[in-house]
Structure formats: structure tokens, C-alpha cells
Amino acid sequence: MSDFLATGLSTAVQKKIEDLVLQGKLQGGDKLNEVELAEMFGTSRGPIREACKGLVQAGLLTAVPNRGVFVRKMDVRQALEVYDIRAFLDQLIGQLAATHGTEQQIKELWDIHARLDEAVRVDDFEAYYPENLAFHEKLLAMTGSERLTQLYLSLVKELHLFRRKGLIQQGSMDVSNAEHALILEAIAHRNPVKAGLAMRNHVMTAKQRLLTAIELQSLNEPVVP
Amino acid sequence: MSDFLATGLSTAVQKKIEDLVLQGKLQGGDKLNEVELAEMFGTSRGPIREACKGLVQAGLLTAVPNRGVFVRKMDVRQALEVYDIRAFLDQLIGQLAATHGTEQQIKELWDIHARLDEAVRVDDFEAYYPENLAFHEKLLAMTGSERLTQLYLSLVKELHLFRRKGLIQQGSMDVSNAEHALILEAIAHRNPVKAGLAMRNHVMTAKQRLLTAIELQSLNEPVVP
DNA sequence: CTATGGTAAATTGTAAACAATTAATTAAAT
DNA sequence: ATTTAATTAATTGTTTACAATTTACCATAG
Numbered sequence: 486m487s488d489f490l491a492t493g494l495s496t497a498v499q500k501k502i503e504d505l506v507l508q509g510k511l512q513g514g515d516k517l518n519e520v521e522l523a524e525m526f527g528t529s530r531g532p533i534r535e536a537c538k539g540l541v542q543a544g545l546l547t548a549v550p551n552r553g554v555f556v557r558k559m560d561v562r563q564a565l566e567v568y569d570i571r572a573f574l575d576q577l578i579g580q581l582a583a584t585h586g587t588e589q590q591i592k593e594l595w596d597i598h599a600r601l602d603e604a605v606r607v608d609d610f611e612a613y614y615p616e617n618l619a620f621h622e623k624l625l626a627m628t629g630s631e632r633l634t635q636l637y638l639s640l641v642k643e644l645h646l647f648r649r650k651g652l653i654q655q656g657s658m659d660v661s662n663a664e665h666a667l668i669l670e671a672i673a674h675r676n677p678v679k680a681g682l683a684m685r686n687h688v689m690t691a692k693q694r695l696l697t698a699i700e701l702q703s704l705n706e707p708v709v710p
Numbered sequence: 711m712s713d714f715l716a717t718g719l720s721t722a723v724q725k726k727i728e729d730l731v732l733q734g735k736l737q738g739g740d741k742l743n744e745v746e747l748a749e750m751f752g753t754s755r756g757p758i759r760e761a762c763k764g765l766v767q768a769g770l771l772t773a774v775p776n777r778g779v780f781v782r783k784m785d786v787r788q789a790l791e792v793y794d795i796r797a798f799l800d801q802l803i804g805q806l807a808a809t810h811g812t813e814q815q816i817k818e819l820w821d822i823h824a825r826l827d828e829a830v831r832v833d834d835f836e837a838y839y840p841e842n843l844a845f846h847e848k849l850l851a852m853t854g855s856e857r858l859t860q861l862y863l864s865l866v867k868e869l870h871l872f873r874r875k876g877l878i879q880q881g882s883m884d885v886s887n888a889e890h891a892l893i894l895e896a897i898a899h900r901n902p903v904k905a906g907l908a909m910r911n912h913v914m915t916a917k918q919r920l921l922t923a924i925e926l927q928s929l930n931e932p933v934v935p
Numbered sequence: 936c937t938a939t940g941g942t943a944a945a946t947t948g949t950a951a952a953c954a955a956t957t958a959a960t961t962a963a964a965t
Numbered sequence: 966a967t968t969t970a971a972t973t974a975a976t977t978g979t980t981t982a983c984a985a986t987t988t989a990c991c992a993t994a995g
């Protein structure tokens with residue numbers, strides 16, 4: 486390991502394995518071979534095992550005694566469970582952001598929203614996606630709650646495990662950003678309840694989009710493979 | 711390790727260390743010595759280190775590079791953050807319990823509530839405490855959401871890190887169980903929104919009790935020690 | 936041809952040894 | 966006497982070696 490690391494080898498390895506999972510290079514159900522990973526990162530098996538323990542606790546991997554660790558397989562049901570949880574956490578985020586956000590932060594949210602609108606206008610999802618992330622991360626920063634931030638980001642990672650082809654839709658950017666506007670107005674007016682409900686609604690509509698997308702897909706695949 | 715364990719040594723060790731923390735035998739800020747723990751459990755340091763990695767991810771321990779792991783120190787601010795999160799998770803729990811709970815489960819809730827009332831009548835906190843846990847665990851079971859259950863239990867454990875003398879009050883059992891009644895009625899009437907709000911309120915009043923208790927304590931300790 | 940059993944390879948689980956960093960102690964100097 | 970430097974001890978980080986379990990393969994019986 487020649488890398489620069491101020492936080493220990495196992496932690497660095499944990500981040501790298503996490504990347505492999507989130508980028509989809511390791512997919513749901515895949516088995517993680519310890520010696521393989523050790524050679525890949527140029528370490529021994531010790532740090533690999535420690536890293537995996539952490540990722541199991543984080544919900545990205547699952548451990549089977551004497552069989553090893555596997556990338557967690559997330560089915561539709563579990564994904565919907567996480568959407569529900571996220572919806573209520575987002576409600577809290579909206580409340581806190583409206584309460585504790587500074588005027589400067591609100592201004593920056595408007596800036597991001599303007600860029601999102603531009604991406605909607607030219608129908609550029611590649612531009613929309615990172616700005617959307619920035620929008621929600623700015624909201625997180627406005628809450629001032631470390632634990633909430635950590636928990637929320639953890640759940641977002643978890644949802645990355647659920648990636649059936651195109652089910653997390655690229656469409657409906659316009660609807661999504663209209664909802665952003667409602668959230669922003671409520672925050673700008675310092676209305677925590679309204680901001681919270683707008684946030685919760687924002688996630689619930691995303692959940693609903695996923696549900697309809699699943700229904701559509703199941704119509705195209707009517708018989709058992 | 712002569713113990714019976716179907717899930718690996720490091721996992722068993724993790725549970726034991728977790729117990730040490732939750733029982734307060736290891737207190738906030740305490741340093742965990744690897745060789746000491748290894749001798750204590752009759753293992754080598756490997757499983758200890760793996761267990762600690764898991765507990766760090768779970769939020770019960772904190773790791774400092776080249777210095778070791780310590781029991782996480784939770785201040786008032788962090789505890790209040792967790793209360794807020796729990797409040798909104800409990801709202802979701804209430805909604806789901808009212809939606810998916812079976813009539814049998816609702817009946818069992820009434821039974822627990824009756825025992826809680828009896829404990830209130832004779833002012834027996836030792837009897838109240840475990841039944842209160844049972845009440846909330848029954849609600850969790852009614853949600854049918856594994857992830858929500860896991861997350862909620864994890865946050866409850868986290869709150870155990872915050873234990874200043876008597877701040878988690880034993881009093882106000884009567885108020886607490888009156889809130890339980892409101893929750894139960896809403897669930898029995900299959901009113902998810904009402905049940906959710908009653909649950910959130912239940913946690914927020916607990917948070918408020920903590921806040922007032924802190925204020926009272928700070929009045930008794932006016933000067934810096 | 937399928938099923939069963941047994942042996943060998945591969946992989947995980949644990950322990951012990953080694954390296955590197957941090958904490959503690961002692962000695963010297965201002 | 967207090968501070969600073971140097972040396973030693975203790976502890977963490979990592980690697981290597983060993984044990985136990987699982988998986989794969991092949992032979993043999995039905």
C-alpha cells in the first residue's frame with residue numbers, strides 16, 4: 486500500500502471496497518474473496534477482514550459464517566422500506582434546514598436550483614444528476630445535525646444496491662425540480678412544517694415512480710424466465 | 711472460547727463488548743485495550759479488532775489512528791439529535807403499525823398496556839421498564855419492516871451512551887402511559903396518520919423531559935467544577 | 936446415467952510473530 | 966525545580982503461519 490492514508494489501512498480498504506460496490510463492479514450476491522482482494526490492494530488479509538466487518542455493519546455486505554462475505558442483495562421490498570425511512574428523515578431535514586439554515590445557504594440553494602432548471606430546459610440528465618446531489622447535500626449541511634447527515638448518506642448508499650436496469654429513472658426531472666422549488670420556498674419563508682412535508686412528499690413521489698416503473702417492467706416480462 | 715457460537719467468533723466478541731458498553735462497565739471516553747480484551751475473552755487480537763470495527767460503524771465506539779478505540783462520548787447536543795431522528799422514525803413506526811398490524815397484535819398491545827397501567831398504579835418502575843420495552847418492540851414487529859426495526863434498535867442502543875445520573879428520568883410513568891393509550895387507540899381505529907403523530911409526540915415529550923432535567927441540573931451545578 | 940462417498944484443493948477462521956507508532960520513564964540542562 | 970531530550974516500555978498496525986471448514990473433483994456402486 487503506497488497510498489497516502491491518515492486514517493489507517495483498513496479504513497482506506499473499506500472505502501475502496503465500498504466504491505467497488507457502489508460503482509456496481511461488485512454486484513448483489515457476488516462473493517468477496519479475501520486473498521483476491523488482498524492481492525488487489527497489496528495488503529494482507531487482516532485489514533480486508535476488518536474492512537468487511539465495517540461494511541457488513543453498514544449494510545452493504547452480508548456475512549455467512551465459514552462461507553465468507555457477499556454483496557448484499559436488495560429486493561424491491563427492501564428498497565421500498567428504505568424509501569419510507571428516507572421520506573421521514575427528509576422531513577426532519579426540511580424542518581431543521583428551514584429552522585437553522587443561514588440566509589447565505591438559502592441563497593446557494595437558489596443558485597443550485599437555477600442550474601437544475603437550466604438542466605431541465607436542455608434536458609441534460611448528466612448535468613442534472615450532480616446538481617441534484619449538491620442540492621440535497623446543501624440541505625443536509627443546513628440541518629447542523631451530524632448524526633442525521635451520517636444516517637442519511639448511509640441510506641442513500643444502501644439504495645445504490647438496488648439498481649435494476651433503468652428503474653431509478655432518469656425522466657421526470659421537471660417534476661422533481663418543481664418539488665425542489667416548493668421545498669425552497671418553504672425554507673425561504675422559514676416555514677419548517679411546510680418544508681418538512683414538501684421534503685417527505687419529494688421522496689414519496691420518487692418511491693411512487695419506482696413502483697410504477699416496476700409494474701411496467703413486470704408487464705414486459707410476464708412469464709417466469 | 712468455549713462458548714457456543716453459530717455466527718463466528720468476532721461476532722460473539724462484538725456482542726460481548728457491546729454489552730460491556732450498554733451496561734456501563736465501559737463508560738464514555740474509556741480506552742479499549744486489545745490484549746486486555748483478548749485475554750478477557752480467551753481469544754487472539756484478530757477477532758477483537760474485527761469486532762471493534764463493527765462497533766465503530768455502529769456508532770458505539772470511536773477509532774483514533776495509532777491510538778486505539780474508545781467508547782464514544784455522547785454530549786447533550788448529540789443525544790438531542792438522536793431524539794429528533796427517533797421521533798420521526800417512530801412516526802413511521804406508528805403509521806406502519808396502524809396499517810399492517812394484525813388484530814391479534816393489537817390485542818397483545820392492549821395486554822401490555824394493562825400491565826403498564828398496573829405498574830403506574832403501584833408506582834413500580836422496575837416493572838414498568840421492561841413492559842415499556844415490550845410495547846415498543848411489539849410496535850416494531852407490527853411494521854413488518856426489517857430495516858426500520860434494525861435502525862430503530864441501533865439508535866436506542868446509541869442513546870444508552872448518554873447516561874448522566876438520573877437524566878433519563880424514572881418519573882412521569884403516568885404521562886408516558888397516557889400517551890401509549892393515545893397511540894393504541896389510533897392504531898385500533900386503523901388511523902395511521904393519527905398513530906404516527908401520537909408516536910412522534912411521545913418521543914418529543916421524552917426529549918422535552920430530558921431538556922428540562924438538564925436545565926434543573928445546571929441550576930444545581932452553577933459554577934465550573 | 937445418477938447417486939454416493941471419499942480425497943484433495945481452496946477458502947475462511949484463528950493464532951502467533953514482527954514492525955511501527957505512541958506513551959512512559961529517566962537523565963541531563965537551564 | 967521545571968523543562969527538554971533520550972531511552973525504554975507498552976500498544977497498535979500488519980504480516981505470516983497454522984487450523985478448521987467448505988467446496989470441487991473423481992472414483993465407485995447402484
